[in-house]
Amino acid sequence: MLSYEYVKCTDLNQVFQLMDKGEQVYPLAGGTDLMVGMRGGKYAAKMLIDIKGLEELKVLKEDEKGITIGAAVTLNEITLFAPVQKNIPILADGCHSVGSYSIRNRATLAGNICNASPAADTAAPLCCLDASVNIVSSSGTRAVPIGEFFTGPGKTALQKGELVQSIFIPKPYPQAKGVYSKASRTGSVDLATVGVAVQSWGNQVRIAVGAVAPTPVRAVSVEKAVNEKGEKDWANAAKLVHNDISPITDLRGSREYRFHMVEVLVRRGLEQTMEV
C-alpha cells in the first residue's frame, strides 16, 4: 500500500499553506487520474489534500458574464447543467466522452485539464469556446486562457502553490452548432486516439484537435481557409489540418492513422456544423 498523508481541507487558506510548505503535495478532487497515476508510479505523493468539500470549488453557475465551473464539480454534473446543455452543448459532449458513467460521477473538468493529457476530451471543446482557467494561490488569483494553459504532455502553466479554482466560459455563446467527435478503440472508457471539436460561430468556425500534438491545438490553417479565404469545400479545408499537428505512433494508433482520422473528423465536423 502506498504511504502518504491525507488532509481533508476545510478552506482555501489551509490548501495554500499545505501546498506552499510541502513537496509532492497533490490536490485530490475526483481522484480518477491521481489514483491510477500514483499506483503506476507517475506521482510520488507525500501528501494528498482533499479539496472536493470546499464550497468555493463547488460553484456551478451562470451569470451575465458566462458560465463558471468550480474545480470540484463532476463531469456528470456539468453534462446535466441546463445552461451548458442549452448554450455550449459541445462542452457537454466533451465531458460526456470522458471515461464511463461511474467515472464521471467522480472525475472533474479541472482534473481533466490539470492531468493535461494531449487526448483530454474536454480540452478541445474548451479551446473552441475561449475558456479561461482561474488559478488561485496564496499570492492572489490569475486567469490563463485555455490555449496557454497546456504546455506539454502532462504539463500545465500551473506553478508550485497554485490551484485551479474554476473554469470560465464567457458570453457571448456561439449561438450555432458545435460537435465533439472522437476516434477510440472502444465506445467508452478508452482515451481518444483522435479527438476533434468543431464549433460554428455563424459564418466563422473554430476547430481544436486532441491527441495529435503534445497539447490540444487549434486547427488554425483550417480556420484561416474557412474564415478568411471563404473555403466552402470542406474536404479541401480539412486537409489543411495536417499543417497544424505533429502526431506520434503509440498503442492507440499510428502517426499515419492519426493524420488520416483527424482529417476525416474535421471534414465531418465542418459538414455537420457549417451550412452550405
Added chain:
Amino acid sequence: MSEKVNINFSVNGDQETREAVVGQTLLKFIRDELHLTGTKEGCEIGECGACIVLLNGKPVNSCMVLAVELDGQELVTIEGLAKNGELDRIQQAFIDHAAFQCGYCTPGMIISARALLDRKPSPTDEDINEALSGNLCRCGAYQEIREAIKASSKK
C-alpha cells in the same frame, strides 16, 4: 508508517465508526475491513466496473476512491439491496433472465442498473448503454442484462 484515521459513515443503512488506513482504497476497505465481499476487484484502474458501489446514491468505482474519503458519506454495496431477505426487483430480474454466466461482473452491473432505475424508472436502450458504459462483462451477457433491466422498468 501508514497513518490511520477515524471515519464515520453509513453502510447499507447502518451507521459505523471505523479506523481507515490512509492509502487503502475503498474497495479494499469494503472487502477486508467491512468483510462485504460481494464487491469485486477486477482491473483496479477504473475500467471494468466490478467494484462499483453507491456513494451517496451514485455509482462510483470503489478502486478509485480512498477509504478515508468515505468519512461523512453514505455507502451502499450489493449486500444492501435485499431487504428482509427479499431480493431487490433488479436482482430477481437478473436471475429470471440468466443475466450472467460467471457472475464476477454481476454485483457492479446490478449496482449500476439499480442507480439507473432510481434516476430513470423507464430507461431507453441508450440510457442503459450509458449507465453500463463502465461495466464490462467478459462472458458477454449484455443482451440478457439489458432484458433484465427492461423487465424491471416501469411500463
